[in-house]
Amino acid sequence: MSTNASPPSTRTGLPPAALERPTPDPARLVRLGGLAMAAGALAWAVGTVLTYDVDPAGEAYPVAYKVSSLLFQLGLVALVSVQLRTAATGTGRLARGFLHVEHALLGLAIAASLQWILAPGLSENAFFVALDLFWPLSMLGMAAIGIRIAIAGRWRGAARIWPAIAETWALVMFPAMALVSEEASAFVSAGHLLVGYTALGIILAVRPELTLAHG
Template sequence: MTVADPSTIPVPARRVPTTAAGIALACSAPIWAISVAAVGDHEGFGAASVFGGLAALAFQLSVLALLSVQQRSHAMGAGRVARVGYRVEVVVLGGALVSTILDMFWLVHGSVVWMIFDICWPLSMLGMLIIGIRVAIADRWTGALRWQTLFAQSWLVWALPLGAIPGVGLWGAVVQTILGYGGLGLLLARRQVITASAPVSQNPLS
């Protein structure tokens, strides 16, 4: 009796809905970007900090929804590195969520606890950049969705240089966020479903 190679046994195709995550991203990205421009330099607790915090929380939660879609559709592949990468990014993004709440209510600001969580925000954007590059290389997401994902999740690469250009400053990052994550949200909402399938056993680096 011949035993089939487990690596050749396909997993039944999985249909991953994208509409909810897409709508959330398309709506929250512009609101967060505009809030950064409007109240990003505000210090202290008040209406401005609450508005900015709520906008940031909405965006961060929509990014978590995006990560869920990417993970379930094997956008980076289905190997161990991909699985660990998603888990690490979720943890760091969770720290960024805590940082947003601390800033929203101006809690323990300037303390060691605050600094630990505050660093999670840029680290989470670095993680999204790495995931975006991996999604482009894996080629599981194709066409415009593949490259829009790379453009959106490379926010860190665009935001810092644009912010240093005289006459552009913060508005460059705002526009990139709207075009990047906002545009990615529209593509996901329009696509509605991504069909994903993967073999049971793959190269752990896939």
């Protein structure tokens, strides 16, 4: 009679770390992305209002304003990450590829912002002038994403509609900067950031289930 009381083997061929790795909560990730977006947009809106009377032709923006715009860009990175994770623009290769392209555009725009903060004396350098163009290009890309999300219909309710509202920032601001004064356009920008991206971030943080597939 055997005295071996060892339980039967439960080996699965997987390393222990793989067996114990928890599955990320998709709703929590959406909430975090929404909070990052709301915080970044709010920071830039406040920074824009506080510097409404700065003349960029003859005055330098304070570092706090520059950092607030960087926080907004980082919020956009978080937002696009949420859109990728939830396949907001669709599940096709092209739809997801466009979001990857937007991440790349934002990365280049962030590089330009870091130069503006850390080495403003290089702003007239031809390379950095060209790099700075990725900031408006990235915002135009966000506008296209907002329209695509509304068409795809994978997000529901307010989460489906609000990206198209929030991501028209560039489409609103470019004409505003041409038609009204610098001071007025600053308030237009801040108002749009609050109504658009800040509200969108709050929607994602409060109602993440609107972005997730029906279970």
